[in-house]
Amino acid sequence: MLEVLKEIGNATVWAFWTPVVVWTGLAGVAVLVLRRARGLHPTAGYRLRQAVLLALPVSILAAPWLPAVWGPVIWTPAVSTTAVLTPTSAAPALGSLPSMLPAGLAPSIVPSQSGAVEAASLSAPGVDIVAILLGSATVAFVLLAVARLATVTADLRQLRRLRRMAPPVSDPAPRRMLCELAGQIGLRRPVALLEGPPGGAPLTFGAWRPVVLVPRVLLDSPGSLRTVLAHELIHIRRADYLWALLDSLTAAAFAFHPLVWLLRRSIERGRETSCDAEVLARGFARPKPYAELLAHTHTPSQFPIPAVAASLSAPSLKLKERLETMKNFAHRRLTSRQRVGIVLGAGLVCVVIAVAAACAIRTEEEPSAMLEPSHSLEALSELEIEQHQALSELEIEQHQATVERSHQSQGRYFTITRGSGSSRYIYRATEEDVLEVLARLDLEMEYLRQQMNETEDGLREIDSMEGELMSKGEEYFRNNPAEVIALRREKDHLRDRLELLKTMRTERMRESETVKLEYETQKRMPGGLPSIAGPIGGPVF
DSSP: OHHHHHHHHHHHIIIIIHHHHHHHHHHHHHHHHHHHOTTSOHHHHHHHHHHHHHHHHHHHHHGGGSOOSSSOOEEEOOOOOOEEEEOGGGGGGOOSSOTTSOTTSSOEEEEOSOSSSOGGGTTOHHHHHHHHHHHHHHHHHHHHHHHHHHHHHHHHHHHHHHHHHSOBOOOHHHHHHHHHHHHHHTOOSOOEEEEEOTTOOOEEEOSSSOEEEEEHHHHTOHHHHHHHHHHHHHHHHTTHHHHHHHHHHHHHHTTTOHHHHHHHHHHHHHHHHHHHHHHHHTTSSOHHHHHHHHHHHTSOOSSOOOTTSEESSOTTSOHHHHHHHHHHHTTOOOOHHHHHHHHHHHHHHHHHHHHHHHTTOOEEEOOTTSOOOSSOHHHHHHHHHHTTSOOOHHHHHHHHHHHHHHHHHHSOOEEEEEOOGGGOEEEEEOHHHHHHHHHHHHHHHHHHHHHHHHHHHHHHHHHHHHHHHHHTOHHHHHHOHHHHHHHHHHHHHHHHHHHHHHHHHHHHHHHHHHHHHHHHHHHTSTTSOSSOOOOSSSOOO
């Protein structure tokens, strides 16, 4: 189970969570700016908030199709069985190596199952814990989204039942009024006028066959009916039902995100206040009678209003807020140019936020024929320093005692020089220790030779792949820049690694020859070394 959660966490960290985090930062800034823009027209605020909300799903859907701009480049590594040099703390992992190697005198050789992380953190428990937590959160949020989508489905079924049960208005006067207002508003689609349940609120729903539901009490009042019909027809002309449905689906899919719900509630308020402003600006009602109508329809309804329906009495909208909007924007009618500007501005905001969130990720799948490096250059270079600092104080004392016992029993010991530069040191060793050091150096040189051969094979394969890409022409390079960049980056990486491996093998060869020279020289001296000179560049053990 934990493995499944870890896989889910690794799969969603860049494809889902990174866009969500980036969107949260950008959307939070946008919400604060819109909240401070007091003089912004309700229609502009409504559309801009919608654009910010819809940028979240758009960013996740568009991420696989957009190139990385400022995010990290992550490779999905293939499984590699190459060996990785680690400090002696990894000695318990030795399973297939000969037991003759002395513990604590040189690095160990352990198998590696992944080449995408550094050697020092191949089995870091924190990485797995984070992945498991992300996987658990993803599963929990998916279940929550399924539950919220079930609620949206229930709302749609409720509207379908309401449409099926509501009788059409038989009085010709309200129907003539509906047709007249539809012509003035510019609505060409036929709209069905149905009688809503007693005690209900006026509302509209339906994408291709829109419906206006009006309770009987409003049908008997021509003045109020005209205002209500104008309000609902404006909703239909703006396709607010479809936008509300899209907002509901987005809020359901990201039900875990509090900013999504905050935006959705502000969008619902903006939808109604912008419609109020347009009703008054077009002269369908006067402010005072319209305010009285709103006060009448804001009484609690006996029938809950589905979230996807557009209603004159939106439950999340305070009457005081609507009256303030009416007071400020009752006589500010938007021109055609301003409407186009609002639409273009909202579209631009949506695209900018979505692209910024989507381009923050990039999961470059490694080409199948390309060899994955078994460790990073940084880890390899650090091992040159760490391999001479891996002995603990206890190990040093134990080794010193062993050498002293051997010297007392045999009257013979050797001095061995290890390392180079600032890491150079001399220590006392028995003949068995010297032979073990030489055997370890031989193993390390053989391992480095194998790594050099594998790296050279990888470079040859990349050269072959580059030849195939060159044969496809310049147009392929322009259409697939990420593949070309990844190939060149990998080639540079392998070249650097090959040079480092050559340097390390040369140092091992030099050290091996030095140990052999000292060993053979001291072996030919009668009785070994009676005393030890002071340290050269390091301690004498």
